[in-house]
Amino acid sequence: xxxxxxxxxxxxxxxxAITALPSSIRRHVSTDSSPITIETAVPFTSHLCESPSRSxxxxxxxxxxFFRDMARMRRMEIAADSLYKAKLIRGFCHxxxxxxxxxxxxxxxxxxxxxxxxxxxxxxxxxxxxxxLVDAFSELMGRKTGCSHGKGGSMHFYKKDASFxxxxxxxxxxxxLGCGLAFAQxxxxxxxxxxxLYGDGAANQGQLFEALNxxxxxxxxxxxxxxxxxYGMGTATWRSAKSPAYFKRGDYVPGLKVDGMDALAxxxxxxxxxxxxxxxxxIILEMDTYRYHGHSMSDPGSTYRxxxxxxxVRQVRDPIERVRKLLLSHDIATEKELKxxxxxIRKEVDDAVAQAKESPVPDASExxxxxxxxDCGVESFGADRKELKVTLP
Amino acid sequence: MAALLGRSCRKLSFPSLSHxxxxxxxxxxxxxxxxxxxxxxxxxxxxxxxxxxxxGEDVGFGGVFRCTTGLAERFGKNRVFNxxxxxxxxxxxxxxxxxxxxxAIVEIQFADYIYPAFDQIVNEAxxxxxxxxxxxxxxxxxxxxxxxxxxxxxxxxxxxxxAFFCHVPGIKVVIPRSPREAKGLLLSCIRDPxxxxxxxxxxxxxxxxxxxxxxxxxxxxxxxxxxxxxxDITLVGWGAQLTIMxxxxxxxxxxxxxxxxxxxxxxxxxxxxxxxxSVKKTGRLLISHEAPVTGGFGAEISATILERCFLKLEAPxxxxxxxxxxxxxxxxxxxxxxxxxxxxxxxxTVNY
Numbered sequence: 015x016x017x018x019x020x021x022x023x024x025x026x027x028x029x030x031a032i033t034a035l036p037s038s039i040r041r042h043v044s045t046d047s048s049p050i051t052i053e054t055a056v057p058f059t060s061h062l063c064e065s066p067s068r069s070x071x072x073x074x075x076x077x078x079x080f081f082r083d084m085a086r087m088r089r090m091e092i093a094a095d096s097l098y099k100a101k102l103i104r105g106f107c108h109x110x111x112x113x114x115x116x117x118x119x120x121x122x123x124x125x126x127x128x129x130x131x132x133x134x135x136x137x138x139x140x141x142x143x144x145x146x147l148v149d150a151f152s153e154l155m156g157r158k159t160g161c162s163h164g165k166g167g168s169m170h171f172y173k174k175d176a177s178f179x180x181x182x183x184x185x186x187x188x189x190x191l192g193c194g195l196a197f198a199q200x201x202x203x204x205x206x207x208x209x210x211l212y213g214d215g216a217a218n219q220g221q222l223f224e225a226l227n228x229x230x231x232x233x234x235x236x237x238x239x240x241x242x243x244x245y246g247m248g249t250a251t252w253r254s255a256k257s258p259a260y261f262k263r264g265d266y267v268p269g270l271k272v273d274g275m276d277a278l279a280x281x282x283x284x285x286x287x288x289x290x291x292x293x294x295x296x297i298i299l300e301m302d303t304y305r306y307h308g309h310s311m312s313d314p315g316s317t318y319r320x321x322x323x324x325x326x327v328r329q330v331r332d333p334i335e336r337v338r339k340l341l342l343s344h345d346i347a348t349e350k351e352l353k354x355x356x357x358x359i360r361k362e363v364d365d366a367v368a369q370a371k372e373s374p375v376p377d378a379s380e381x382x383x384x385x386x387x388x389d390c391g392v393e394s395f396g397a398d399r400k401e402l403k404v405t406l407p
Numbered sequence: 408m409a410a411l412l413g414r415s416c417r418k419l420s421f422p423s424l425s426h427x428x429x430x431x432x433x434x435x436x437x438x439x440x441x442x443x444x445x446x447x448x449x450x451x452x453x454x455x456x457x458x459x460x461x462x463g464e465d466v467g468f469g470g471v472f473r474c475t476t477g478l479a480e481r482f483g484k485n486r487v488f489n490x491x492x493x494x495x496x497x498x499x500x501x502x503x504x505x506x507x508x509x510x511a512i513v514e515i516q517f518a519d520y521i522y523p524a525f526d527q528i529v530n531e532a533x534x535x536x537x538x539x540x541x542x543x544x545x546x547x548x549x550x551x552x553x554x555x556x557x558x559x560x561x562x563x564x565x566x567x568x569x570a571f572f573c574h575v576p577g578i579k580v581v582i583p584r585s586p587r588e589a590k591g592l593l594l595s596c597i598r599d600p601x602x603x604x605x606x607x608x609x610x611x612x613x614x615x616x617x618x619x620x621x622x623x624x625x626x627x628x629x630x631x632x633x634x635x636x637x638x639d640i641t642l643v644g645w646g647a648q649l650t651i652m653x654x655x656x657x658x659x660x661x662x663x664x665x666x667x668x669x670x671x672x673x674x675x676x677x678x679x680x681x682x683x684x685s686v687k688k689t690g691r692l693l694i695s696h697e698a699p700v701t702g703g704f705g706a707e708i709s710a711t712i713l714e715r716c717f718l719k720l721e722a723p724x725x726x727x728x729x730x731x732x733x734x735x736x737x738x739x740x741x742x743x744x745x746x747x748x749x750x751x752x753x754x755x756t757v758n759y
Contacts, residue, residue, distance in 0.1 A: 104559040105736055156737035167561055167736040183563035184520065185492055218491035221523070246492055248465060254491040317468075381730065381738040 047075045050344065056273035058283065061261055063268035063297070066286035070278040074346040076122060080277045081337045081347075083121075084114040085356050087138040088334060089363040090147060091307070094137065094154055094168075097367065098311045103154045107168045109307040110138040112275075115333035116241060116301050117142035119280025120209060124288060127204060129177040131192040132211035134169035135241075135305075136181030139211070143176040147363060151370035158380075159373040165380065177206075186212060186219030189238065193225040193296075196236035207235040207291045209284070215246025217260050226296060230267050233295035237287045238264075240300045241274065247309040248318040261300035268294075274301030275331040304331065436587075436620035442612040444586035444619045445474045445551075448593040449512065451623050453482050456510055459547075459597070461487045463497060463514030471516060472553055472612050498524035498550060502532050502602075505545035510597055518554035518606060519563040525571070532602040533577030546600035551593070553609035554582075555647050556697055556743060561736040567698035567729070569645075572604050573675045573707065579603040580675040581628060582645040586617040591626030592672060599628060608647035615650075631678035633685065637667035639757055640691040643682055643708055645671045648695050648744065655749035664757050674704055682708065683715045690721035691756050695744050700728035722759035725752045 051069050058065040091111040097103045110117070117138040120130070132139050137150055145161060153160025154168050161171050172180035179195060182188040192210025199206045216222065217240055229236040240260040244251050251258040261269030268290070272283040283299055290297050304327045308315025315324070341347045347355075439447070453459050461478055467489045469476035479487040490497045494515055501511035515521045521528075528550070536544035556565045572580045581596050581603055583589035589607065596603040634649070635656055644652045649670055656666040667685050671677055686692050692712055694705035709724040727744045735742050 105561045106564065164737055165735070169561070169563070183561075184522075215492040218493050218496075219523075220493060220495055248468070249489060249491075253489065375737060378738070378741055381732055381735055381741050385732055 047073045054279040059271040061269040070282045083118045084334045087114045107311045108135040112306040113303045115277040119277040120284045122281040123284035126176045127206040129195045129208040131179040131188045136171045140171040143178040147366035148369045157373035158376045164376040186216035189222045190225040193229045193236045196234040209237045211239045214242045214251050229296040235291040236296045238298045243305045264298045269298035271300045274303030275333045434620045436618045439619040440616050441586045442474045444590040448590040452597045459510035461512045464516045494524040498527040502545045505547035510547040513550045515552040518552040519566045533575045548602040549597045551605045554606040555608045565734045570704045582606045584649045587619045595625040610647045629673045631681040632670045635668035637665035639665045641667045641685040641689045642693045643669045644695045655746045659753045686716045687719045693725040695727040699731045722756045725756045727752045
């Protein structure tokens with residue numbers, strides 16, 4: 015699907031010769047960081063700004079990393095699905111499979127100084143920010159070693175050292191927060207930006223427009239990213255939004271519509287947005303993406319959309335398959351190598367799950383910690399009042 | 408919906424409950440769970456008043472808890488419709504609809520999400536009649552929201568925010584304990600000429616099953632019910648917590664303590680007389696609710712009863728409530744006011 019503009023390599027006359035070479039020489043190709051330019055399949059649509067170029071500069075190293083990271087995220091989500099069904103994960107679990115391109119594409123365009131804040135569908139964003147699989151699984155299962163020490167759960171992953179300001183349960187509440195982060199970045203002259211992610215359902219929240227107005231007024235380096243997976247829980251966008259062109263909703267704020275299933279397009283858009291935000295203030299990115307699972311594990315995902323639709327997207331637009339095709343067509347890796355990589359990743363994920371299962375649950379005293387800086391003298395009784403009156407510091 | 412715009416304000420009719428109203432609790436009916444009882448109430452409400460509407464997130468297909476099943480099919484998309492994801496907008500919109508003389512039955516998907524609408528409820532709905540000198544009112548507004556712990560809800564699917572709303576003169580706050588109560592109370596709320604916030608205990612949606620009469624009936628608001636008589640201590644609660652308290656009462660009885668259990672039903676304005684009469688008889692009071700103890704509604708009950716029954720009290724008023732923490736995920740069993748905590752408090756109050 016994606017056209018490549020390599021100079022001599024696509025010459026079919028040379029191909030058989032290359033495949034005949036010993037694998038040690040071919041190994042060199044797959045970790046090459048020399049630039050390749052790839053054109054995105056779908057053009058960008060813009061509102062009040064210039065579209066970025068469709069030609070994305072990347073490298074074989076980067077594309078391979080995309081594949082590896084997305085495959086890891088995909089496996090993690092599938093493992094979370096089984097763990098939930100096995101009742102090891104309780105509460106709510108919102109899976110991101112299908113949307114991985116967004117997480118990896120964004121990371122490729124930014125640094126760890128740029129902040130990301132998102133909604134409750136945050137597992138893959140956390141991994142993209144450098145989170146470890148074992149921390150993710152521990153948090154999902156409510157263990158002490160989880161990234162939020164077992165107190166947050168699926169919806170509340172955070173990673174301070176990577177400027178990941180987490181997962182939020184209330185829809186849309188993270189957007190004004192994200193604009194606040196951007197304000198701080200501008201004030202501190204960080205030369206960094208904030209990506210505030212939200213969904214098509216949240217796009218109708220009043221607080222988004224309040225935050226947008228403020229960001230535009232004060233030229234904040236805030237990038238509002240609408241992860242449009244076309245369904246707000248079970249409601250399709252055409253049923254909840256008068257204008258489902260979310261990138262235009264900013265009115266006076268420029269916007270860009272991006273094919274969110276194409277990691278390279280996402281990378282290009284985020285790079286463009288970062289440059290824009292640092293110079294000119296807020297911009298909205300609408301990522302056209304899709305989730306294979308339902309809204310959460312309690313939602314089968316098939317009552318408001320047909321199975322054909324889901325499998326259709328999987329066949330035609332799956333982000334991992336796209337990157338696989340790129341890798342194969344550019345001879346960056348063979349089918350076998352990719353399959354081996356996937357096997358390794360499967361093992362990596364299984365090991366992380368096993369390790370997480372062994373971790374302890376947090377102490378009961380953790381119930382009271384971290385409400386205030388010094389928790390103010392909260393008293394707790396055991397079931398028998400005469401026992402244990404714990405006054406926390 | 409467009410037809411509404413051309414009409415002037417309609418005067419809502421409010422069937423009053425006569426004092427001779429049938430006692431519903433002895434009637435038999437069909438065995439229903441909580442969400443079915445609420446569903447029946449909504450069907451009846453929409454049937455009896457053509458100017459009533461049900462709307463909220465996802466209510467069209469029946470709602471995430473199935474309380475609105477069949478309504479859209481029966482009454483049409485003009486009266487039962489989905490809204491976008493915007494609680495503030497939904498409630499504000501409901502207030503406007505009610506101000507034009509309609510009955511707006513708003514659903515907030517989880518009580519945890521009601522806060523964006525808090526301004527509308529407190530500053531608009533509660534004060535409308537007052538500040539317009541009775542020219543306007545939004546009495547036809549009823550806001551329904553599932554509240555309370557469900558075992559694995561975590562921070563944002565388990566909250567009990569009733570205390571915030573009980574602090575607002577101008578609205579009513581009602582919480583049913585069972586399917587039969589829910590149907591009667593909901594119909595009363597919908598037909599009450601004041602804006603009402605109706606919290607439904609989500610734990611009981613499927614768990615509680617009871618015989619619910621099939622006809623149209625209303626249970627009076629601001630009347631507490633003594634659901635278990637006793638002499639040694641009065642227990643006051645509402646919603647799902649009553650089931651837990653009832654178990655504690657049974658256990659206490661084995662130890663020779665006779666407990667009187669009162670279901671408050673309406674928290675604002677609450678039936679002070681019934682609780683006062685009971686405490687004057689027993690001399691002891693215990694209040695239990697899931698919401699955190701500090702600033703919870705139990706504090707209001709405690710303070711009022713203390714004023715009214717000071718000399719009759721044999722022991723301090725006991726409150727067995729949720730802990731003063733955000734509603735936890737993994738720690739839920741520690742947070743909750745369980746049967747043992749209540750039993751323990753009963754014993755120490757009686758033995759004071």
